[in-house]
Amino acid sequence: MVSENTTSRMGSANYLCRVMKYREPEIGEKKMAFVPHIDKSFMSTIHQNNVAGLEIKAKDGEWFGLPGLTFSSVVVMAGDAIMAWTNDRIKSPIHRVTMEGSEARYTLAQFSVMEKDMGEDHPLRYKPFDHLKFLDFFSQEENRMLESPIHTYCGV
Numbered sequence: 001m002v003s004e005n006t007t008s009r010m011g012s013a014n015y016l017c018r019v020m021k022y023r024e025p026e027i028g029e030k031k032m033a034f035v036p037h038i039d040k041s042f043m044s045t046i047h048q049n050n051v052a053g054l055e056i057k058a059k060d061g062e063w064f065g066l067p068g069l070t071f072s073s074v075v076v077m078a079g080d081a082i083m084a085w086t087n088d089r090i091k092s093p094i095h096r097v098t099m100e101g102s103e104a105r106y107t108l109a110q111f112s113v114m115e116k117d118m119g120e121d122h123p124l125r126y127k128p129f130d131h132l133k134f135l136d137f138f139s140q141e142e143n144r145m146l147e148s149p150i151h152t153y154c155g156v
């Protein structure tokens with residue numbers, strides 16, 4: 001169910017779009033095309049050609065791929081802001097891109113960013129924060145390697 005609070009905030013979302021080409025690996029190479037990371041968005045949607053590569057780290061530490069994705073598939077992934085906003089009920093997963101095979105991978109990723117702060121009245125694990133300011137924080141060199149930037153930035 002979408003609450004009134006959620007609907008009223010939808011109008012304050014902004015979107016950043018990124019188009020990526022991952023070149024095909026050399027013969028026999030298994031290539032780390034995008035290092036493990038967590039998205040700093042509210043949510044990310046990823047649309048790809050039919051070349052697999054996106055992998056998610058499960059709770060037990062194992063990596064799993066997403067088989068069977070085609071041009072018409074869209075992956076919807078939680079980012080750090082929705083994790084804070086839902087008080088950890090929705091987790092933002094660690095993910096990466098690894099490639100094998102002989103074809104280039106193309107992706108079109110859209111990241112949503114909330115403009116207003118996300119304070120709520122009940123006990124929170126994150127202090128109210130401004131998503132754009134969190135992105136500024138993460139863009140600073142000294143914060144890029146933090147294990148969990150969202151916790152450092154506004155964790156209680």
Ligand SMILES: O=C(O)CCC(=O)C(=O)O
Pocket residue numbers: 018020034039046048053054095097107109
């Ligand atoms: O290209 C992909 O499949 C994933 C891209 C990604 O994780 C990102 O841009 O944050």
Ligand SMILES: [Fe+2]
Pocket residue numbers: 037038039095
């Ligand atoms: Fe990502």
